[in-house]
Amino acid sequence: MSEPIVQFKNVHKSFGDVEVLKGIDLDISPSEKVAIIGPSGSGKTTIIRMLMTLEKITSGDIIVDGQNLWKMEKNGSMVEANQKHLRSIRGDIGMVFQHFNLFPHMTILENCMTAPIHVKKEEKTEVRKRSIQMLERVGLGDKLDNYPNQLSGGQKQRVAMARALVMRPKVMLFDEVTSALDPELVGEVLEVIRDIAKNDDMAMILVTHEMDFALDIADKVVFLDEGVIAESGSASQVIEHSQNERLQSFLSRFRN
Numbered sequence: 146m147s148e149p150i151v152q153f154k155n156v157h158k159s160f161g162d163v164e165v166l167k168g169i170d171l172d173i174s175p176s177e178k179v180a181i182i183g184p185s186g187s188g189k190t191t192i193i194r195m196l197m198t199l200e201k202i203t204s205g206d207i208i209v210d211g212q213n214l215w216k217m218e219k220n221g222s223m224v225e226a227n228q229k230h231l232r233s234i235r236g237d238i239g240m241v242f243q244h245f246n247l248f249p250h251m252t253i254l255e256n257c258m259t260a261p262i263h264v265k266k267e268e269k270t271e272v273r274k275r276s277i278q279m280l281e282r283v284g285l286g287d288k289l290d291n292y293p294n295q296l297s298g299g300q301k302q303r304v305a306m307a308r309a310l311v312m313r314p315k316v317m318l319f320d321e322v323t324s325a326l327d328p329e330l331v332g333e334v335l336e337v338i339r340d341i342a343k344n345d346d347m348a349m350i351l352v353t354h355e356m357d358f359a360l361d362i363a364d365k366v367v368f369l370d371e372g373v374i375a376e377s378g379s380a381s382q383v384i385e386h387s388q389n390e391r392l393q394s395f396l397s398r399f400r401n
Contacts (some may be wrong), residue, residue: 147174147175148211149172149173149174149175149208150173150174150175150177150209150210150315150316150348151171151172151173151196151207151208151209151316151348151350152171152172152173152206152207152208153169153170153171153172153192153205153206153207154170154205154206154207154208155168155169155170155204155205155206156168156169156170156195156202156204156205156206156207157169157202157203157204157205158188158191158195158200158202158203159203164203164372165186165188165191165372166188166191166192166372167371167372167373168205168373169188169192169205169373169374170374171192171367171374171377173316173348173350173365174348175315175346175347175348176346176347176348177348177349177364177365178342178348178349178351178362178363178364178365179348179349179350179351179363179364179365179366179367180351180352180353180359180362180363180365180366180367180380181193181350181351181352181353181366181367181369182352182353182354182356182359182366182367182368182369182383182395183368183369183370183375183395184370184395187369187370187371187372188369188372189352189369190320190321190352192350192352192369193240193318193320193350193352194320195207196209196214196238196316196318196350197235197238197240197318198214198215198231198235201215202215209234209237209238209316210234210237210315212234213226214226214231214234215231217230232264236264236265236312237314237315237316238314238315238316238317238318239309239310239312239314239316239317239318240309240317240318240319240320241302241305241306241309241317241318241319241320241322242305242320242322243320243321243322243324243325244325245293245298245301245302245304245305246305247293247301247304247305247308248293249292249293249294250292251292252289252290252291252292253280253285253288253289253290253291253292253293253296253304253307254273254276254277254280254289254290256293256304256308257276257279257280257304257307257308257311258272258273258276258311260308260311260312261275261276261311261312264312265312272311275311276307276311277289279307279308279310279311280304280307282307282310282340283303283304283306283307283337284303284333284337285300285303285304285307288300297330298325298326298327298330299326299327299330299331299333299334302322302323302326302330302334303333303334303337305322306322306334306337306338306341310341310345314347315347315348316347316348316349316350317341317345317347317348317349317350318349318350318351319338319349319350319351319352319353320352321352321353321354322334322338322351322353323335323353323355324354331355335355335358338351338358338362339358339361339362342362343362351363354399356384356396356399359380359384360380360381360384360385361380363380364379364380365377365378365379365380366378366379366380366382366383366384367383368383368387368389368391368392368395370391370392370395375389375391375392376389376392384396
């Protein structure tokens with residue numbers, strides 16, 4: 146068994162007096178595809194925002210590829226991580242947001258090229274080549290010089306995926322990436338994620354309400370409820386065969 150690429154160890158997160166996560170323990174293997182499901186307010190997005198260093202943990206440890214994300218060693222003891230430490234680990238993590246977060250003043254090719262050049266200091270010619278390959282992969286090879294406002298929501302989301310892939314992450318995070326899309330555009334985005342899950346070796350964590358999709362691509366499904374992992378197991382076990390009443394009640398909303 147290989148070491149987990151991501152480990153949450155007794156992770157707590159509070160916003161003021163409200164404890165959103167109440168001791169999360171979760172291991173994710175290097176190529177594992179994990180879907181996180183649960184009702185609104187259960188802490189799903191907070192988990193991946195902490196992993197992306199967009200939210201600071203309250204206590205516990207998050208380990209990424211053997212390194213503590215929020216703590217670092219200094220003079221023989223563990224102290225709070227500085228920005229340099231956070232950036233070095235975050236470079237191995239890609240995230241696709243619900244609302245795309247594209248730069249409106251840049252073409253979609255420039256959107257994909259910016260981070261590898263400025264964050265990873267990669268050579269521009271190689272980054273351009275890889276960016277074009279990724280945009281072609283998500284079906285947008287004919288839109289390289291377009292700006293985000295010239296694209297549909299589904300196309301913008303596919304650009305966001307290509308941009309994340311260009312960074313060659315070890316872990317890819319998807320935060321409800323279809324929830325802001327018109328229903329007719331959802332399928333094209335899920336198809337790209339399905340292709341990534343099938344053909345890329347990276348770990349993937351998906352916060353999603355698309356249950357059939359989770360059942361199709363996830364190696365593991367985690368049900369988060371009131372800040373704790375109430376159920377975890379194979380997609381089939383959690384979505385189709387769970388005896389957990391809270392989970393059954395949650396899943397009943399998605400059944401016709």
